[in-house]
Amino acid sequence: MLSVSRRSPPLTLDALNAARARNVTSARSYSVVLRSHDLSARSLTLGRRPQAQARSISLWGSAATQPAPAAPAPPPVDEPTLAAAEVEPTWTDAPIPGASTPSPFAPETLETLADPSLLSPESLTALAAHLPPLQPGDLSALGLISYTPAGLIRWSLEVLHTTTHLPWFWTICGGTLAWRVLLLPLTVRAMRNAARMVRHGPALQQASEEFKAAVAATSDPGARAAAMGKMMGVYAAAGVNPRTMMLAPIVQLPVVLGLFIGIKGMCEHPVAQLAASGVDLASVPALASFSGILPNLSDLTMLTSAADPYLLLSLLSVLLMNAQMGLAVRETDPAKPVAPHIFNALRVIAPFGAICMTWLPVGVMVSMLTTVVSTLATSAVMQLPRVRGAFGIPALGADAPRLPKLMESRKMLGEYLREGRAKAIEEAMRREAEKEGKGKGGKL
DSSP states (O other), rough: OOOOOBBBBOHHHHHHHHHSOOOOOOOOOOBBOOTTTOOOOOOOOOSSOOOOOOOOSSOOOOOOOOOOOOOOOOOEEEEEEOOOOOOOOOOOOSTTTHHHHHHSSHHHHHGGGGGGGGGOOOHHHHHHHHHHOOOHHHHHHTOOOOOHHHHHHHHHHHHHHHHHHHOOOHHHHHHHHHHHHHHHHHHHHHHHHHHHHHHHHHHHHHHHHHHHHHHHHHOOOHHHHHHHHHHHHHHHHOOOOTTTTTHHHHHHHHHHHHHHHHHHHHTTTTTGGOOOOSOOOGGGGGGGGGGTOOOOSTTTTTTTTHHOOOOOHHHHHHHHHHHHHHHHGGGGGOOTTTHHHHHHHHHHHHHHHHGGGGGHHHHHHHHHHHHHHHHHHHHHHTTHHHHHHHHHHHOOOOOOOOOOOHHHHHHHHHHHHHHHHHHHHHHHHHHHHHHHHHOOOOOH
């Protein structure tokens, strides 16, 4: 038996509503698939004879088959609705198990975190105590890392802090010392060149004067080249290359400026972790009785004037600089008596510079004191005869210069000014005489 079923394709709900509105004359079976939320597919049969089966055409005679029972109509489906339950909140002071410690800051304090300039030193210190440690890349995210000397210095401090986990006070001290050690070969080379030039000072002075006289007397390139060759011969005899003598200052200057600008930028940004330096002199039992006058080193972002009202850090820097200049003057040329008096002039200027340092953050002052201490230690060690011999530096002579008294420097300054005035008058009279001689010659 061949059975043919006549069905229409699935219709939409809009098409079914339109079919119900029309008067359908022929028996048709329409299949509709309803899909809604979590409902399964259901079939709906519409028409004049809903329970009728599809017509069957048989080509061979056979007994009439019993119609299959009609499928029951699906029950009406309503959209699920959820009633919002009104819950009255209840508050309790009991701690929640496993919850983190609440923030110690008031809401009005937290609102000021968007602008670090509104934070007081006390709130910034309390904030730093609850902040996580600095992670690699944090300074770059703050825009403090670059290819400038200051940016490279900050990067080195970040690497040192994140690898050793030292407190920021010791990170700045250690980073400054690391850069000084990196420059130590250049420092030793500069000291070796200076000591060798002191031994050949008279010959170099004579060659330099001859070169200046040749330049002033003649424009002949041959004469000038001969004078220059004689001076270069003196450098060669001393074992010094004049082209490399300026290498140490040129390389050291970016590092010194990078330390100053780099640490100053971190303190003024500020990097909040610097407010917890890890060093507090007042907590040392031996210094507890002096806690009222000791400088506050716990917050490196504070100005030195606020952290050290008694200027102890400034006084310490002046004393260390005077000690360092007392050692450095011994490396000067005894044939130049003016050099020791220049160091005395620096000793007079040093207290004014120390007062100006009080406007800098504590972190910068810590770095500068570390630099002065390392320079003082280097000068003291490098003046030992065994150390100088190991590095090929000539030993200091018995007539090595020493710092003169301030009154001697004052007297030297007066004589220098009088000699300068006499030379200026003599030069003016000579030029006036030359002008008069030229005028008389023109008249003749």
